[in-house]
Amino acid sequence: WNYDPRTGRVLLLSAEDNLGKGAGGQAVQSFNLMFGLEETAGLQNF
Incomplete structure (x- = not known):
């Protein structure tokens, strides 16, 4: 995850284990x- 203090947003990436x-x-x-x-x-x- 990454927090951007300029915009106040958090970027979160995830992956799903398919099947x-x-x-x-x-x-x-x-x-x-x-x-x-x-x-x-x-x-x-x-």
Whole structure:
């Protein structure tokens, strides 16, 4: 993020992990394994 004091605005950039195929999906998979859940719990195939 970046704050521009001249305009009083904040610039914020973000990225969305599309369809769980990236790091977000891997994080859910790792969480599931750590807590003894089925590896694919909470993940859907599209």
